[in-house]
Amino acid sequence: MKKTNHYLLLLLSILLTATQACKKTASEVPTVEYTVTVSYPDTYAQTKATNAKVTLTNSTTNNKLTVNTNAEGIATFSQLLPGNYQISVERTLTAADALTLTGIEAEAFLNASATNQLITANGNLNLKLSGSAVGGLVFKQIYYTGSRTPSNGTYFTDQFYEIYNNSTEVIYADSLYLGESGGSAKITANSAIFNFDKSAGNVYLTTVWMIPGTGKSHPIQPGQSIVVSSNGINHKTDANGNVNSLDLGKGVSDFEGYVATTGKDVDNPDVPNMDLVLFTTSTNNWLATVFGPSMVIFKSKNVASYRQIIEPGSTNGRLFMEVPGSVIIDAVEANANATAATHKRFPTSLDAGFQYCSGTYVREAIVRKVRTTVNGRRVLQDTNNSTEDFTVTKNILPKSWE
Template sequence: MKKILQQVVACLCAVTLLLSACKKDNEVPTVNYTVKVTYPVTYTKSAAAGVKVTLTNSVTNTSTSAVTNEEGVATLNGLLPGNYQVIASRDLTAEEALPLTGYSVAVYLNASALNHVIQANSTASLDLVLNGSKVGGLVFKEVFYAGTKTPGGTNYLIDQFYEIYNNSTEVMYADSLCLADIQGNPAISSSVKPTGFQSDVNNAYARNVWMIPGNGKTYPIEPGKSIIIAQTAINHKTDPAGNPNSVDLGKGISDFEVYVASSTRDVDNPDVPNMIAIYTPTPGFYWQTYVFGPSMIIFKHPNPASLPQLMEPGTTATTLYMQVPNANIIDGVDFLANATAGDKKRLPVAVDAGFKYASGTYNGESMVRKSKGNGTNGRLIYQDTNNTTDDFKVVPQATPKK
C-alpha cells in the first residue's frame, strides 16, 4: 500500500511539473519600453516633462499610458510585443509657453508614431519630437462621412456633412473659409500604399477645394456657435428617396451646400448658399468624400486658386493636387478605414497626430469632437489637441448642431 501511495505522489508531482512547464512555455514575454519626448527645436528647452504618452495595441485596442519625467522620459511596463499607435500630447498654458517660446499664447503640443512595432526582448526606446499650434479658433465639431443608404439598401444617400464650430471667445467670420479633402487612400486593403506626399511634413495636398462666399463679414460665427456645410442641403429623413434613419440637412440646419453645377443629378437648394468651387478637377455627379474615411482640412489663403498644383510622387498618374501650406491650415482631421491603417495617414503630424475610424460604411455612424467643459455663458468648449484619436468619438447617429 505504501508503495502504491509513493507511486501516486510521484505521478502527481510529474503532472504538476509538466503543467508548470507548459504554462511557462505558453507565457508571452512582456516588454518594458521607454519613450523620450523633446520640445520643438525652436523652444528654449529640449526635454519635455509632463507629456502624456499613450500606446494603443492595434490588435487588442488596449491602451497603456505614462507621463514623462523631468528628463522627458516615459516608462511603460508590461507591454505585449506587437503593433502600436503611439501618441504624445501636452497642453501649455500661456504662462507655461512664455519662457519656452517667448510668446504668452496657449499651445497644444503633440507627436505620434503610427504602426510602431515593439518586438519581444526589445531594449530599444522611441524618440518623439513635439509639434505645436495655438489654442482656439474654428474646429471641426462633427464629420459625418460614413453616410446611409435607402431603406432597401439599394441606393447611397448624399447626406455627408461637415460641422465647423467657433471654439474661441471672439466672433469669427466664415467668409473665404476653404474646405478640402486630402489625397490618400484610407487603406481599405493591406495592399494600398501610403500617399506619395506623406514625406512632406510642411504641406497638405487637396483633391478638392471649396470656399464659403462673402465679403469678409457676411457670415459671422458667434462664440459657441457652428455652421454646417452639407453635401446636399435637404431633409434626407423625409425626402421620398431618403431614409428616416438619415439626417435633416435642410433649411435652418445647413448653412452652405456643395452643389456641382455641371451635374445632371445633384440637387440645388435655393434657400441654402452654395460653396464656391476653387479646385474641383473631377467632381463627378456629386462631391463625395471617402466613406471609408476622409482626411479633411479647413484653411484660409488670400488667393487659394493661386496655390501650386503638383503630381503625386512615386506614381504614374497625371492628376494634380493643390498644395496647402500648414501655416494656412486652421484645423485638420484624419479618418481611416480601421485600427491598423495608421501608416496611411495623410495629414502632417503638425496638423493632426492621430486618426479615428468608423465600424463600417453607410451605417449612419458619425465622428463627434469631445467636449472639454463649459466656458462663459454656458458656451461649450471642445477638446482640440490636434489629435483625432483623442479629440473625437464615434456616435451611432449623426447629430448636426446638437
C-alpha cells in the same frame, strides 16, 4: 462791552477762516477720486479683471498715471487732478490665465480704452476688455459613412461637416476654405498609400470649397457652429432620399457643395452654395470617401498661386492642390480602421492621429470631445490628435449636443 467783544471775536474768526481758505486754494488744487472698473469679455469664466494695467493720460499735460486693478477689478486713482483724460487698459493673459478664464491654454492680449473723459468730480468708469480670440475654428463633427435604406441599400449623399467657433470672439466664416485630401483610406492592406512627402508639412487636396461673403457676412458666435453639407436637403423626406438618413435642409445646413459642371448635382435654392475652387474627382456631386476622409479648413489670400501637382509616381495626370501647413486652421483625419496609421495622408504636425467608424453605411459620425464648459460655452478638445480628440457616435446631432 461784553457783547461787542463777542462780535469782534466772531469777525476775527470769520476773517481767519477766509484767509486760510484762500491760502489753501492758492497752494493746493482740489483733487478727485476716480475709479476704473475693468471686466473680462462675456465669454470668460470670470467677470472681474484683476491685475489689469489702467493708464490715465492727461490730455493737457500728457502726464501718465498707472494703477493696476485689485481683486474686484477696480483701479483707484486718488487725488486725481480734474481734467480731460485718455484712458487705456491692458491685460496680458498667460497660457495658464487663459486656461482658467477661457478653457484654452494660449497666451492672449486684451485691451480696452475710453477717449476724452472729462473728469471734474469723484466718479467711476466701467470698461470691458476685448482682444484677440483665444482658440479658433475647429471641426466639431464630420459625418461621412452614409446610411442604409430600409431595403438595406446604400445611401451616401448625406455627408456633412460641422465647423465650430471654439474661441472667445466672433469669427467670420467668409472666405473660409474647406478642403478634402486626396489619397485612399486603408480599405484593404493593399490599398495604395498617398505618395506625397509629408515631411514638408503640406496637404494635397482633391476638392476645395470656399464659403462666400464680403468679409463679415457670416459671423459665427463663440460656442456656435455652421454646417456644410454635400447636399443640403432633407434626406429623410426627399423623393430620392432615405428615411434612415438625416435632415440637412434649410435651417440645418448653412451651405452646400453644388457642382454645377457635372449637370447632375441638385441645387437646393434654400441653402446657399459654396464657391467651388477645385474639384478633381469624377463623381456627379461632391462625395468624400465613406471609408474615412481627411479634411482641412484654412484661410489664405494666396490660393490662386498654390501649385497643383501630380502625385509622385502617378501616371493618371490627376492634380492636387498643395496647401502649406502654416495656413491650416484645423485638420482632421478619418480612416478605415484601427490599423490605418500606415495610410495617413496628413503630416503628424497637423494631425498626430486619426479616427475611424465601425464600417461603411453605418450612419456614424466622428464628433469632437467637450473639454470643459466656460460660462455656458462648450470648449472642445483640440490637441491636434484626432485619435484623442474625437469619439464616434450614432446619435448624430448637427448644431446640437448629446
